[in-house]
Amino acid sequence: MLVGLFGNGKTTTASKLAKYYQKRGFKVALMTTDTWRPAAFDQLKQLADKIGVDFYGDKTAKHPTDIYNKFVSQLKKYDIVIIDTAGRDALNDELIEELNTLNKTIKADETLLVLSADIGQAAQKQAETFNETCNITGVIITKLDGTAKGGGALTACSVTKAPVKFIGVGEKIDALEEFRPDGFVGRLLGMGDLESLLEKIHEAISEEDAKDLGKKFLKRRIQLNRSL
Numbered sequence: 001m002l003v004g005l006f007g008n009g010k011t012t013t014a015s016k017l018a019k020y021y022q023k024r025g026f027k028v029a030l031m032t033t034d035t036w037r038p039a040a041f042d043q044l045k046q047l048a049d050k051i052g053v054d055f056y057g058d059k060t061a062k063h064p065t066d067i068y069n070k071f072v073s074q075l076k077k078y079d080i081v082i083i084d085t086a087g088r089d090a091l092n093d094e095l096i097e098e099l100n101t102l103n104k105t106i107k108a109d110e111t112l113l114v115l116s117a118d119i120g121q122a123a124q125k126q127a128e129t130f131n132e133t134c135n136i137t138g139v140i141i142t143k144l145d146g147t148a149k150g151g152g153a154l155t156a157c158s159v160t161k162a163p164v165k166f167i168g169v170g171e172k173i174d175a176l177e178e179f180r181p182d183g184f185v186g187r188l189l190g191m192g193d194l195e196s197l198l199e200k201i202h203e204a205i206s207e208e209d210a211k212d213l214g215k216k217f218l219k220r221r222i223q224l225n226r227s228l
Contacts (some may be wrong), residue, residue: 001106002140003099003130004114006087009142011040013114013168014084015047016176017140020166022053023174026079031056031071033064033102034086044084051173054078064098065105083108091126096133103134112138112165115153127156136160142168145175 002017004010011032018028030048032055034040041057048055056071064086075081085102088095103111113136115123130136139160141153144167157164164179 001083001085001103001108001111001134002114003085003111003134003136004087005091005126006037006089008087008114008116008119009168010087010114011043011084012047012171013140013142013166013176014044014082015051016168016173017082017166018048018053018080019051019173020176021080022051027077028080028082029054029056029075029078030082030084031067031075032084033057033067034084035061035064035067036086036088040084040086047173064102068102068106091129096129099130099133110137110165111135112140113156113160113162114140114142115156117141117143117153119153119156123153123156124159127159131160131162136162138162138165140164140166140168141179144168145170 002010002014011034014030018030021028030044030053032040032044041059045055045057056067056074058067058070061067061070068083083106085099086095111134113127113130115126119126127136127139139153139157139162141164154164156162166176167179169175169177
């Protein structure tokens with residue numbers, strides 16, 4: 001279950017998580033329980049269709065738990081179900097009550113707080129309140145492809161004692177990486193993240209093709225495409 005306020009990229013992150021696990025062989029589904037933002041249903045459905053995973057939601061539902069209860073019997077066939085919850089512009093009693101009820105209904109294995117890298121000092125208050133409401137088990141830091149370095153989001157991890165699980169490093173659907181402290185520090189220092197680069201290469205090319213490419217390099221028979 002993903003939680004967070006508007007503007008942190010929660011819905012997009014839900015689809016990125018789905019793509020991440022789909023690429024690793026898991027059967028994944030996406031669900032929206034957002035009855036607050038009219039476009040939430042359409043946005044997540046379009047993203048689900050784009051990556052080819054099943055989608056669940058109900059535009060006519062009045063309460064988030066109604067949506068979950070409507071489809072709960074169908075969710076057992078999936079390895080992972082990612083649930084996008086509603087946010088607000090700011091923390092308020094309505095959102096807290098809604099998430100508290102939803103949390104008790106779903107009993108999610110993981111409840112991940114989605115925070116933007118540029119959140120700043122507001123991170124601590126948000127983290128404390130979300131953690132009290134639904135017991136945060138991890139944090140996802142988004143928008144790390146910009147100038148912000150995510151210091152405030154890291155503060156949230158300290159407050160909730162929940163680790164950073166993933167980081168968003170771009171707008172594309174596959175621009176999500178597992179959090180690795182060494183790589184993160186490398187980015188902060190402007191050194192890049194070599195391990196993540198190697199993982200992307202591994203996903204894009206088979207081991208056999210990589211060996212063949214290596215032989216061509218050694219024989220100086222490789223040609224570079226000028227358009228790349």
